[in-house]
Amino acid sequence: MDAITLAPFGELPAVHLTAADGAEAIVTLFGAHLVSWKSADGRQRLFCSAGSALDGSRAIRGGVPVIFPQFNERGPGMRHGFARVSDWALIDSGSVAGGAFAVFALEPHDLSDERAAAWPYDFALRLRVEVGGADLAMTLEVENCDVAPFSFSSALHTYHLVDDVAAVRIDGLGQQPLAIGDTRDEIFVGVAPRLVLHSGAGTLQLEQDGFTDAVVWNPGAANTAAMPDMQDDDYKRFVCIEPAVIEPLTLQAGETWSGRYRIAPSSIP
Numbered sequence: 001m002d003a004i005t006l007a008p009f010g011e012l013p014a015v016h017l018t019a020a021d022g023a024e025a026i027v028t029l030f031g032a033h034l035v036s037w038k039s040a041d042g043r044q045r046l047f048c049s050a051g052s053a054l055d056g057s058r059a060i061r062g063g064v065p066v067i068f069p070q071f072n073e074r075g076p077g078m079r080h081g082f083a084r085v086s087d088w089a090l091i092d093s094g095s096v097a098g099g100a101f102a103v104f105a106l107e108p109h110d111l112s113d114e115r116a117a118a119w120p121y122d123f124a125l126r127l128r129v130e131v132g133g134a135d136l137a138m139t140l141e142v143e144n145c146d147v148a149p150f151s152f153s154s155a156l157h158t159y160h161l162v163d164d165v166a167a168v169r170i171d172g173l174g175q176q177p178l179a180i181g182d183t184r185d186e187i188f189v190g191v192a193p194r195l196v197l198h199s200g201a202g203t204l205q206l207e208q209d210g211f212t213d214a215v216v217w218n219p220g221a222a223n224t225a226a227m228p229d230m231q232d233d234d235y236k237r238f239v240c241i242e243p244a245v246i247e248p249l250t251l252q253a254g255e256t257w258s259g260r261y262r263i264a265p266s267s268i269p
């Protein structure tokens with residue numbers, strides 16, 4: 001099996017990565033959006049809604065949306081930014097020891113005139129996705145190609161697939177393990193570089209570097225019922241834990257920021 005193949009996901013062009021050990025990932029060019037990640041044991045690790053639009057008409061509900069240059073509605077631009085609804089380019093791919101990787105890029109010429117005018121900076125985003133064994137690694141680079149500084153927020157809005165959100169506990173975000181309750185939408189500023197997600201069915205180590213913050217989100221029953229792209233019970237099946245930079249970070253001309261995220265499932269109970 002080739003490490004990299006191209007085949008649609010819904011109506012969206014997508015890159016399929018297959019590692020020698022059987023780990024797999026699917027990334028749509030729309031959003032450089034990781035929509036599926038299976039560890040080498042064949043287990044799906046990400047929630048992606050069966051009700052999601054998969055035609056480019058709106059952001060995909062699930063997987064790992066790339067949030068840039070604005071978080072949520074904290075600014076004058078598009079909610080969660082334009083990166084998740086823009087068409088990225090595949091710029092590199094292949095095999096590495098025990099894994100398969102692909103790199104995607106987004107630059108101003110990929111944006112519509114309207115979006116480029118609304119965020120008028122010269123920039124380059126690069127997202128590297130690598131799978132192998134039981135691990136997923138994602139690195140987001142933001143390069144300021146402009147002659148002036150710009151500021152941005154960013155997140156990798158990861159929808160972890162869980163058996164039952166009521167069993168979820170997250171270590172590393174306070175003195176006590178964090179439970180989700182009826183609903184949760186919370187920003188944690190200045191988090192430890194390693195969180196642990198206990199989902200009842202197993203344990204995930206979540207490591208982040210460069211991303212200083214983390215967001216935990218689950219919409220709960222009532223909000224989910226009101227969302228057009230989720231089934232009523234879907235809130236039970238995921239928790240979003242998002243490595244993030246919430247307070248806008250300023251990059252000087254010529255500078256590059258990078259944020260790394262690694263998820264390593266573990267059998268530790």
Ligand SMILES: O=P(O)(O)OC[C@H]1O[C@@H](O)[C@H](O)[C@@H](O)[C@@H]1O
Pocket residue numbers: 059072079080157185186215217242
């Ligand atoms: O519906 P969207 O735009 O994908 O956002 C989903 C959620 O994303 C989270 O990151 C936010 O903290 C929530 O407030 C928001 O509701």
